[in-house]
Amino acid sequence: MNITQAEFVISAVRPNQYPEDALPEFALAGRSNVGKSSLINRMINRKNLARTSSQPGKTQQLNYYRVNQMLYLVDFPGYGYARVSKTQREQFGQMIETFLGDREPLKMVLLIIDIRHPPSQDDCLMYNWLKHYGIPVTIVTTKADKISKNQWQKHIKIIKEKLEADPRDKVVLFSSETGLGRDELWQVLLNRIEETKESE
Template identity: 70%
Template sequence: MNVNKAEFVISAVEPSQYPEDALPEFALAGRSNVGKSSLINKLIQRKNLARTSSQPGKTQQLNYYRIEDRLYFVDFPGYGYAKVSKTQREQWGKMIERFLQNREPLKMVMLIIDVRHEPSKDDKMMYDWLKFYDIPVCIIVTKADKIPRSKWDKHIKMIKNTLGTVPSDAMVLFSSETGLGRDEVWSIIVERIAEAREEDEQQEEQEVRDEASE
């Protein structure tokens, strides 16, 4: 997908701050410094719309980016950073869980995992949350350029086993340096938007039938 228009919209903390235009939302979740901002920048072919930082834990809100007036990327706070206080971690956890539970425009969460490392307990918890709330997930395995190609399969298998993935989960090997996986991620996003639109239409038709039968 060619992106000609992309803009930062808001850093939101409360639901009252979330956009109200009902565009499909695709959230990015992962541990601090896993490469979420770099992923966004590579997907939209911009260098610094999403600000990358060498300081883990910098993102403390839900950062909304509107893409082509067709969808939002929602950048979650990075988790698992030791210098963040326990109180702040709990606040972030409540904010994210409330979002996952209640955010109707949310169509998919992209769970970002560093290919070099085994998924953390926080990664596993996030994956389990997504399954519990029946939210479609795409696992994006970043920093593929950091290990030899010959080790890709071994590391992918480790990630699948640790998370306990199911065959229906989309998984993409990605590199923000080389662009590996960019087109595949966009294909998954576009397909999910089409699926969600069809689901909404089916639900509306069912509601009409239910009303007619009353």
């Protein structure tokens, strides 16, 4: 996809701060330091519109990025980071639950998992939560450049088994370093927008 415009719009913590222009939204969920910000930057071909940090737990709001005036990428706070206080974790949980439970423009959640590691308990909880509420999900395995190609399918199999993934849910191999999976992931997003238009 050709990116003509990409901008950071708002860091939201409450529903009254969410954008009201009803553009389709695609949320990125994953544990701290899994590479969500790097994925956003690669998707929009910008070096650091989404601020990356070596310090896990940096994102503490829902960060909205508008792309080509046609959709939002919404970066969730990373979960599973021990040094975030219990109160903050509970606040994050409530914020995410509020968003996922009642957000009309939300078209899909991208569950971001580091291909090198089996899904965490938090990853499994998030996946089960999305399935329970009937929210479409695509599993995106980041950092594919960090392991050899002949290991990819083995690691994807482990991820699917641990999540007990629905075979209909797509898995996209991704590398923010090389751009692997960028075009495929854009196609997933655009297809989803088309599907929702047809069903309206």
